[in-house]
Amino acid sequence: MSKVKMEVQLGPLRLQNPVLVASGTFGYGSEYADLVDLNRLGGIMVKGTTLHPRAGNPMPRMVETAAGCLNSIGLQNVGVEAFIHEKLPFLRQYRCAVIVNIAGDSYEEFEQLAERLDGVDGVHALELNISCPNQEKGGIHFGVDPEATRKVVSRVRRRTRLPLIVKLSPNVTDITVNARAAVDGGADILSLVNTFVGTAIDAKTRRFKLANITGGLSGPAIKPLALYMVWQVAQAVKVPLIGMGGIMNATDAVEFLLAGASAVAVGTANYLNPRVSIEVLEGIEQYLREQGEKDVKDIVGTVKRCKPESEF
Amino acid sequence: MRCAEYCEVVANRQVATSQFEIQLHSPVVARHAQPGQFVQMRVQSGYEPLFGRPFSVFRTFPERGDFSVIYLVRGTLTQLLAQKRRGDTVFVVGPLGNRFLVRQPAGEVLHVLVAGGVGAPPLYLLAEELVQKGVPRQQVVVVNGARRHDLLVCQEHFAELGVHLWAVTEDGSLGEKGKVTDILKGLSQRGELPSGRCQVYACGPSAMLEAVAKFAQKHDLPCQVSMETMMPCGLGVCLGCAVKVRTSNGIDYKRACVDGPVFDAAEVVWA
Ligand SMILES: Cc1cc2nc3c(=O)[nH]c(=O)nc-3n(C[C@H](O)[C@H](O)[C@H](O)COP(=O)(O)OP(=O)(O)OC[C@H]3O[C@@H](n4cnc5c(N)ncnc54)[C@H](O)[C@@H]3O)c2cc1C
Ligand SMILES: Cc1cc2nc3c(=O)[nH]c(=O)nc-3n(C[C@H](O)[C@H](O)[C@H](O)COP(=O)(O)O)c2cc1C
Ligand code: FES
Numbered sequence: 001m002s003k004v005k006m007e008v009q010l011g012p013l014r015l016q017n018p019v020l021v022a023s024g025t026f027g028y029g030s031e032y033a034d035l036v037d038l039n040r041l042g043g044i045m046v047k048g049t050t051l052h053p054r055a056g057n058p059m060p061r062m063v064e065t066a067a068g069c070l071n072s073i074g075l076q077n078v079g080v081e082a083f084i085h086e087k088l089p090f091l092r093q094y095r096c097a098v099i100v101n102i103a104g105d106s107y108e109e110f111e112q113l114a115e116r117l118d119g120v121d122g123v124h125a126l127e128l129n130i131s132c133p134n135q136e137k138g139g140i141h142f143g144v145d146p147e148a149t150r151k152v153v154s155r156v157r158r159r160t161r162l163p164l165i166v167k168l169s170p171n172v173t174d175i176t177v178n179a180r181a182a183v184d185g186g187a188d189i190l191s192l193v194n195t196f197v198g199t200a201i202d203a204k205t206r207r208f209k210l211a212n213i214t215g216g217l218s219g220p221a222i223k224p225l226a227l228y229m230v231w232q233v234a235q236a237v238k239v240p241l242i243g244m245g246g247i248m249n250a251t252d253a254v255e256f257l258l259a260g261a262s263a264v265a266v267g268t269a270n271y272l273n274p275r276v277s278i279e280v281l282e283g284i285e286q287y288l289r290e291q292g293e294k295d296v297k298d299i300v301g302t303v304k305r306c307k308p309e310s311e312f
Numbered sequence: 313m314r315c316a317e318y319c320e321v322v323a324n325r326q327v328a329t330s331q332f333e334i335q336l337h338s339p340v341v342a343r344h345a346q347p348g349q350f351v352q353m354r355v356q357s358g359y360e361p362l363f364g365r366p367f368s369v370f371r372t373f374p375e376r377g378d379f380s381v382i383y384l385v386r387g388t389l390t391q392l393l394a395q396k397r398r399g400d401t402v403f404v405v406g407p408l409g410n411r412f413l414v415r416q417p418a419g420e421v422l423h424v425l426v427a428g429g430v431g432a433p434p435l436y437l438l439a440e441e442l443v444q445k446g447v448p449r450q451q452v453v454v455v456n457g458a459r460r461h462d463l464l465v466c467q468e469h470f471a472e473l474g475v476h477l478w479a480v481t482e483d484g485s486l487g488e489k490g491k492v493t494d495i496l497k498g499l500s501q502r503g504e505l506p507s508g509r510c511q512v513y514a515c516g517p518s519a520m521l522e523a524v525a526k527f528a529q530k531h532d533l534p535c536q537v538s539m540e541t542m543m544p545c546g547l548g549v550c551l552g553c554a555v556k557v558r559t560s561n562g563i564d565y566k567r568a569c570v571d572g573p574v575f576d577a578a579e580v581v582w583a
Contacts, residue, residue, distance in 0.1 A: 027549035031570075035316050035405075047549070055565055062544055062552030067359040069544065073551045076565060220359050248359075271545035272354055272363055274316045274405060 004288040005295040006281075008042070010240040010262050011188040013125050013163040015042040015097055018296055019253070019281040022244050022267035023048055023101035023127065023167075024073070026277075028087040029094070035274040040281065043097030045191075045265060046087070048129050050102075051109050053079035058211040063200050068222060068246075069268060070198055070215030075103055075132070080116050092122035099165065103129040106136055110152050111159050118160040125163040128156060128187075131171070131194045131216075143169030143194070146181035153185025165242065168192040168233070170222075175229045176236035183237050191242035191265065192233060193226045219268040220246045227259050234260025234301050248276070250283020257284075260301035314408065315340035318401040322378050324394070329462040330385045331430060332394055333370065334402075339377035341407050345369040347438035348515075348538055348574045351381065351406030352546035355392040365389045366543045366569070368515070369407060370433035370466075371440075382465050384430040408546050409573050412438050412536055415511035418447050422509060424499075424533075425454045426492050426524050428516020432456055432466040434538060435515055439473055449474045455495045457516070461486030492516075493523045500531055507532040514538070514577075525577035535577035541568040556581040 006017035023045040029038055038044070056076025063070050078086065083100070091098045100123055104110040110128065117123050130143035130152060142148045153166055166182040168175060170193040179190055195216025200209040226245020234241055243261025246268070247253050253264045269276045284296065293299055315338055322335040341351055347369075354364030367381040383390050396402060412434070415421045423442055425435040435454065442452050452475040458464040459482045470477050478495050479487025488495060499505050514524040515538040528535030541553040548570035555568050557579045566572065 025549060027547070031548045034314060055563070056551060056554065059554050059556070060542065061554060062542065062550065064362050064544075067362065069362060071550070071552065076551045076554070219362055268362075271547075271550055273403070274547060 004285055004293060005297075006285065008262055008297055010242070011163060013097065013189060015263060016095065017042040017281055018257070018263035019277055019284065020045055020099070020242065020263060020265040021270060021277050022265040023129065025267040025270045028083070028091065030087070030090045032270070032274055036278060038094045038096055040278055041096040042263060042281075043099050043124070044091065045099045045101050045127055046083070046091075047077050048075050048101045048103045049077055049080050049083050049113070050075055051080055051104065051112055053077065053082065060209065060211055061215075063209040063215070065198070065200055065217065066221060068217050068219030070200055070210060070217050071195070072210050072212035072215040074212070080113055084116075084120055088120070088122050097124040098122055099125045099127050101127040101129050101167070103132045105133065107152055107155050110156050114156045114159040118162060123162065125165055125189075126156070126160060127165040127167050127191060128153065129167050129194070131167070131169040141169060141171070143167075143178060144172055146177050149178050150181040150185040153182050153187050157186035163188045165189040165191050167194055168229075169194050170225065170229055170245075171197050176232055179233045179237050183239055187239060189240050189242060190233060190237065191244065193222070193229055193245045196222055196225065218246070220248055222246045223252060227255055230256055230261050231259040231303070247280065250280045250287060253280045253284055254287050254299070257296070257300050258303040260303075262297065262300050313340055313344050314406055316405040317403070319404045321396045321398055321400045321402060323398060324396050327382060328465050331382055331463070331465055332385070333380050333382045334393060334396065335378050335380040336402060336404060337378050338404055341369065341379045341404065342372045342374050342377045345372050345379060345407040345437075346411035347441050348412040348434050349407040349409050350434075350546075350573060351379075351404050352408060352543065353381070353389075353393070354403040355389055355396065357392060361388045363544045364403065364405065364546065366408070366546060366573075368434035368538070369437060371437065382430060382433045405546060409569055410571070412513050412538075412574050414442065415534065418442065418445060419451075420509060421451065421511050422506070423447065423452050424496075424505065424510060424512045425452065426496070426512060426514040426516070427454065427456045427466070428492060428520040429458045429463055430465060431514075431516030431520075431538070435513060436466045436469050438513060439470060439475055443473050443475065450476055452476060453499070454478065455480065455492045457481065457492040457495075457520070459483065491523070492520060493527050496524070496527050505531060505533060510534070512536070518583075521577075522582045525580065525582070528577055536574050537577045537580065538573045539568050539575055539580070540573070543569050545569070556583075
């Protein structure tokens with residue numbers, strides 16, 4: 001079997017292959033370690049980490065919808081200190097990149113998180129989750145307001161030498177505006193998309209299905225929306241992209257690469273098939289061989305227009 | 313040890329109204345499942361339903377490498393499951409979660425197993441283990457309840473073990489008329505539940521668990537409950553299965569899929 005090159009370089013971040021697992025869908029890796037060979041993953045984006053531990057939102061927090069699910073977990077996590085002392089030592093044993101997803105309520109919290117994680121052995125990059133409320137601005141999400149996006153990224157940029165990934169919120173009018181703001185602020189890489197805000201109602205009981213009323217939609221239902229956003233952003237900025245949103249199999253992943261993502265992250269699919277990330281990796285390799293490609297980076301952003309009518 | 317794989321259906325037969333026992337081939341589950349543990353089973357038509365669903369392990373047949381669960385047909389997944397025939401496959405992840413903790417010394421404890429409807433299967437596995445480990449049969453008390461006689465499961469299996477068995481239905485169509493807690497009250501009034509050497513294990517609908525937990529608290533009986541929540545991942549990562557608990561630091565959430573499904577009833581904060 002001919003070997004295809006799967007290693008990818010995303011700005012300052014080298015990955016042994018372009019398949020990552022998305023934040024919040026793979027815990028801290030240890031939960032899956034007996035079922036998945038973590039050494040084969042391109043990287044693990046760990047659960048959103050805050051300065052202090054958080055208990056999360058009341059139940060019910062998740063509800064299935066057509067080909068997707070809404071979640072309002074409320075960033076339940078162990079906090080950055082417990083992450084460093086209790087979760088990271090386990091992850092250090094593996095070859096895959098460890099990307100810490102961080103979230104804060106204020107610029108200072110983001111800065112403190114970045115500073116705390118800078119230079120910590122075993123952390124390969126930071127991913128800024130800016131889909132969280134900015135308390136200084138009456139709770140409007142950092143990722144929705146381009147000026148707040150630019151500001152939070154540039155303030156974090158000054159506190160860390162780690163590769164900086166900014167995770168874009170899709171809940172905006174024109175995602176290219178927010179993408180440019182993140183790049184202006186100093187983002188090395190953009191990841192997209194986070195979940196789409198939605199809700200679900202039980203007609204019988206006439207109640208919202210989530211205690212929090214709204215939740216973030218993920219899963220196959222959002223794939224066409226996410227794919228379009230990745231393509232749009234790929235046209236608008238020069239930094240490498242990590243694409244995600246509803247990837248269930250290798251074909252979905254390949255579509256994101258063709259749209260312009262240099263790497264992909266598998267999210268919700270990990271819940272229904274713990275080994276899906278490895279299947280996606282193997283499927284991409286097989287696809288490349290079938291297509292006569294030797295290097296995964298050669299297909300990034302190569303999607304062409306639909307055949308003209310005359311050629312049908 | 314756990315597996316995540318497609319497992320072949322060995323048998324799928326009706327055992328009560330809308331309830332089926334499905335036997336699946338999975339040497340890993342058959343060998344490693346403990347009483348109270350569950351498997352996450354996924355059957356889909358397209359992407360519906362998206363996630364698997366949790367089902368308690370009912371019986372294991374380690375020699376053949378098979379195990380079974382009893383499921384009640386409720387929604388999409390269980391409807392699809394009911395259509396499975398011998399030779400078809402079901403995606404199984406498991407065994408998952410913790411187990412019922414047997415109070416020691418097991419031979420000197422009165423083990424009170426309280427089942428509601430389709431909550432009976434994991435308690436059967438526990439009763440079987442207790443008997444196999446040599447706990448005298450009269451020290452295993454099973455209170456098996458359901459709304460109606462045709463919804464009561466595992467009755468003949470418990471009977472075969474020769475344990476001290478009560479059947480109770482809300483409409484009195486089988487066994488005693490009433491609720492499982494009525495039986496517990498009767499036992500208690502007759503002095504048959506000595507708090508110093510009793511352990512209650514319960515599995516069933518939330519309302520029943522809460523009632524049993526309150527009864528146990530009132531009579532100072534240690535009690536373990538197997539909690540039912542939705543379980544999108546079953547692996548401890550999505551945090552969608554949170555159970556509110558009391559800890560030394562105040563109120564917190566635990567994950568039913570890995571910290572449970574079995575909880576000490578005293579720590580659970582009932583909704
Ligand atoms: C640890 C654990 C072990 C379990 N073991 C078993 C078992 O051994 N056998 C078994 O039959 N079930 C068991 N369950 C419950 C089972 O997982 C659910 O009934 C399952 O969601 C059914 O899937 P479905 O797609 O058919 O129905 P869904 O589409 O999930 O539900 C259909 C309808 O039923 C309602 N519903 C779902 N679950 C419940 C519930 N628990 N009580 C009342 N209404 C409900 C829903 O709100 C919905 O309206 C267990 C649950 C847990 C957490
Ligand atoms: C239950 C759940 C928890 C999540 N937690 C986080 C998180 O902590 N931080 C974050 O940036 N994204 C989080 N996400 C979003 C995912 O990382 C991903 O961006 C999104 O789910 C879209 O991908 P998918 O459709 O493949 O799941 C979470 C998603 C789910 C379903
Ligand atoms: S079901 Fe996902 S954490 Fe428990």
